[in-house]
Amino acid sequence: MSNADTVITALRSGYERLADLVDKFDDETLAGQSAATEWDIAQVLSHLGSGAEIMTNTLQLAVDGKPPAAGDFNQSVWDRWNSSSRREQAEGFLEWNEKLLALFESLTEDQRDTIQIEFSWLPAPIDLATFARMRLSELTYHSWDVRSASDPAATLDAAAVPEMLQTDRDVSWITKPAELNGQAAVLTVVTTDPAEEFTLRLADPVTLEATKADESDGTLTLSAEAWLRLAAGRLGPDRTPESVELTGPISLDTLRSVFGGY
Structure with a gap:
């Protein structure tokens, strides 16, 4: 195949x-x-x-x-x-x-x-x-x-x-770093179905790295489906599964603003 x-x-x-x-x-x-x-x-x-x-x-x-x-x-x-x-x-x-x-x-x-x-x-x-x-x-x-x-x-x-999940990880064109209001953080993203771990660097520009960072400020744990919707601005509060978990200095509402949708 x-x-x-x-x-x-x-x-x-x-x-x-x-x-x-x-x-x-x-x-x-x-x-x-x-x-x-x-x-x-x-x-x-x-x-x-x-x-x-x-x-x-x-x-x-x-x-x-x-x-x-x-x-x-x-x-x-x-x-x-x-x-x-x-x-x-x-x-x-x-x-x-x-x-x-x-x-x-x-x-x-x-x-x-x-x-x-x-x-x-x-x-x-x-x-x-x-x-x-x-x-x-x-x-x-x-x-x-x-x-x-x-x-x-x-x-x-x-x-x-x-x-x-195999598509280009360049998120610079779909993110709004100004929504961070000067904050910066490194998050480990852990997905299920399928299971993956990668790094989300919240700065200007916002970047994704295919591997897990040695050190991070927090962890975002969610299904791969929910991650894709978040990245595309489609994970509003009324569309977010209860299984989504986020630790660290950045709120989920801030992530929603950074990934404003397209």
Whole structure:
């Protein structure tokens, strides 16, 4: 099994879980507020649908050995989706996510191992597993945004969590060091399901290190699922499992402010 296979499998299960809900949504539900504070549920689905259309195009060009699309392609897709009705956005989400998954699943073992995908904003091409994890992260977080609107106990899809932990640990672009108000600390992060230990350095910039520091000021203990939601600004007080524990000079509310969401 190639490194990309498990990611594609997680994409399929995560999509089908959300699609089962979307199939049942009426117009009132689509207009309801999602957990993404600036978007209603249809807008979240529009974001996921337009992203699937763009990624389908990007992947197909890579399969065909062609360069990335021109710079105005993405904007033209977003403009079309933004002008669609809520019902069209929901139906388009189902259509384009199925197309993207079908393309992923159609790739041969050799293609899964060797395809390189170019982005104009990246310094070098990426492999299929990395590309698929980018989509998995987007789908998983925004699926939670939809599901948690009516289920405060909703969690990220379990199959996605181990894969999402493998993504780039550069958190400089998603953190707000100013929220530390001059405080600094080194925390050991201990996760379960899967079990990992790594270091969170709270300073300017905020950084993650893949190994446990020799000395720390405290420990954050939580499930890997809860860690991923915290890092993405999705672990509000009403969405925090009782099992989350934090010792040291930094409060959980401060961590929530530092990881303000995106």
